[in-house]
Amino acid sequence: MSAFPRKPTTAVRIGNVTAGGGHPVVVQSMTNTDTADVRATVEQVKLLADAGSEIVRITVNNPEAAEAVPEIIKRLRDLGCNVPVVGDFHYNGHILLTKYRECARLLDKYRINPGNAGMGKRENANFRAMIETAIEFGKPVRIGVNGGSLDQNLLTRLMDENTASPEPRSAGDILIEAMVQSAIDSARLAEQIGLPHDRIILSGKISNIPELIRVYVELSKRSDYALHLGLTEAGMGMKGTVSSSAALAILLSQGIGDTIRVSLTPQPGGDRREEVYICQQILQSLEIRSFMPQVTACPGCGRTTSTFFQELANDIQGYLRAQMPIWQQQYKGVEELKVAVMGCIVNGPGESKSADLGISLPGTGEDPKAPVYKDGEQMTTLKGKTIAQDFIQIVNDYVEARWGGASSTRR
Numbered sequence: 001m002s003a004f005p006r007k008p009t010t011a012v013r014i015g016n017v018t019a020g021g022g023h024p025v026v027v028q029s030m031t032n033t034d035t036a037d038v039r040a041t042v043e044q045v046k047l048l049a050d051a052g053s054e055i056v057r058i059t060v061n062n063p064e065a066a067e068a069v070p071e072i073i074k075r076l077r078d079l080g081c082n083v084p085v086v087g088d089f090h091y092n093g094h095i096l097l098t099k100y101r102e103c104a105r106l107l108d109k110y111r112i113n114p115g116n117a118g119m120g121k122r123e124n125a126n127f128r129a130m131i132e133t134a135i136e137f138g139k140p141v142r143i144g145v146n147g148g149s150l151d152q153n154l155l156t157r158l159m160d161e162n163t164a165s166p167e168p169r170s171a172g173d174i175l176i177e178a179m180v181q182s183a184i185d186s187a188r189l190a191e192q193i194g195l196p197h198d199r200i201i202l203s204g205k206i207s208n209i210p211e212l213i214r215v216y217v218e219l220s221k222r223s224d225y226a227l228h229l230g231l232t233e234a235g236m237g238m239k240g241t242v243s244s245s246a247a248l249a250i251l252l253s254q255g256i257g258d259t260i261r262v263s264l265t266p267q268p269g270g271d272r273r274e275e276v277y278i279c280q281q282i283l284q285s286l287e288i289r290s291f292m293p294q295v296t297a298c299p300g301c302g303r304t305t306s307t308f309f310q311e312l313a314n315d316i317q318g319y320l321r322a323q324m325p326i327w328q329q330q331y332k333g334v335e336e337l338k339v340a341v342m343g344c345i346v347n348g349p350g351e352s353k354s355a356d357l358g359i360s361l362p363g364t365g366e367d368p369k370a371p372v373y374k375d376g377e378q379m380t381t382l383k384g385k386t387i388a389q390d391f392i393q394i395v396n397d398y399v400e401a402r403w404g405g406a407s408s409t410r411r
Contacts (some may be wrong), residue, residue: 003287007255009226010198012140015084015108017054019201020226020258022288027279028228028261030054030088032272034073036064042075044272049083050325051273052291055259057086057111060093066100071228073106084108086142090149091116094129104133109201111142114186115149127186131193140199141190142228145183147175147206154178154185178212179204180218187225200225201259205232207245220256229257236265241278249281292319293337296351296358300343304365309343312361312388316341319392331403339395349373357398359391374398 011021019026025394029048033040035058043055060066073085089096094117097104104110110130117127134141155178162168183202193198203224205214214233219227231247234240244262251257258284264275281293297313298304316339327334340355342348344363352358352373359382361370370382373396382390 004253005255007220009224009258010200012198012201012226012258014055014086014140016082017084017110019228023258025252025257025283026054026259027052027276027283028057028086028259029056029272029276030057030261031059032266033058034065035059035203036068037076038071041068041072042079045072045076045083045085046079046081048276049081051276053083053276055084055086055109057088058247060087060089060096060103060107062092063096063100066096069100069103070106074197082290086111089113089130093117094126097133103295104139105137107139109140109276110134110140111144113144113146113149114182116146117152122190131190131195134199138199140201141195142201142203143183143186143190144203144205144228145179146232147179147204147208147211148232150175150178151182153288154182172211175206176214178220179206179215180222183219184223184225195354197225201228202226203228203230203362205230207231207233207261209243212247213250216251216256217254220254226258227256228259228261230261230263232263234263234265236267240264244278245282250285251321252282252286252288289409290335292324292335293339295320296338296340296342296355298343298351302342303346306343306364308387309341309361312359312391314342314389315388316392316395319395327399327403331399334399334403337399353377354401357395359387361387 004020009020011023012019016025031041031044033044035041041058052055060069074163080126086109087109088111090113093112112130114127128173133143143398158174158178162174183204187200187202190200204219206212206215209231216227216229226266231244234244241264244264248260260279262278264278266272266274283289284291284294295317300310338355340351340358342351342358342360345360346367348360349371352360353376356375358373358383359370363366368383370387372380372382374393
């Protein structure tokens with residue numbers, strides 16, 4: 001299922017997942033635990049994986065974190081959690097990967113930021129040490145450029161060249177060019193050192209949406225490396241959700257992107273899985289991938305002074321999400337189920353007919369009955385105080401009939 005043709009990129013194997021090369025766009029997330037806290041990190045990695053994150057990245061920023069990695073991987077595998085675990089390295093990655101060999105061996109991928117791999121003459125030596133470790137252990141590498149930690153030598157050189165140009169470009173143009181050059185030049189250097197082309201993923205993250213889009217469009221034009229998408233420092237709540245969705249949707253609709261992450265700042269004590277769900281919803285809304293049944297519901301108006309349709313839509317959405325871990329094991333394809341919960345006669349019957357299952361609840365002043373539609377045809381009418389329970393049973397029966405085995409029939 002993909003509504004947008006993908007631009008060709010090189011396939012990269014990351015643990016048990018393949019990104020790029022026409023494979024489905026992969027959902028990624030990152031822990032926010034202290035990696036040295038093995039128990040907390042294992043719990044959060046598994047939480048994210050169970051929510052649908054297909055790759056999980058952890059911070060490896062000090063010796064304690066590096067020493068904890070083998071135990072983290074062991075406990076995850078003992079729990080049956082085989083999600084690829086990626087190590088995020090900054091500044092001292094060359095030291096940690098060289099010294100802590102089991103950490104380097106057990107991680108499924110390394111993330112390296114060329115902007116802080118070292119300064120001056122040490123830069124290539126530090127970068128080389130990390131790439132050589134990746135070669136030794138057969139690991140893929142994401143070369144992740146960030147606008148906030150860009151290689152200052154490269155940026156200064158491009159700025160000086162621009163100043164001397166007869167037709168200088170804007171500072172924003174030069175920043176974008178520096179990010180693109182840093183990513184591609186670093187990838188080519190990695191290949192010169194010996195890292196295979198099909199073990200390299202690029203990213204170029206920045207918090208400005210128009211600039212982010214331009215960076216990825218240029219990366220896509222100038223190379224065939226697999227690309228990881230993400231709006232860095234997206235923010236909290238609605239702002240982070242909308243900003244990430246806007247940026248990623250534009251790029252994905254152009255066929256750009258092989259792995260994605262929504263870098264959402266959680267509310268204090270908030271649910272880290274939210275960034276996974278947003279990634280899934282972006283992909284499903286664009287009809288690129290399906291992850292779970294979708295519920296269509298109207299926003300409500302003066303015709304729907306009762307909150308019953310809102311409560312039913314919320315209950316159905318919660319029920320479907322709770323059932324998915326079970327249904328995924330029993331009913332292949334159930335994630336494509338579409339359910340409509342509508343609040344009045346204006347659009348209710350039409351939207352309900354367009355869904356696999358739909359219920360059109362009575363609006364203010366309408367007859368107290370709710371017609372139910374299956375595969376575009378009215379199948380029954382519900383009344384009384386048990387409408388919610390009766391409709392959930394209809395959903396269960398439909399899932400069993402359609403996806404319950406060889407005897408089930410598809411529309």
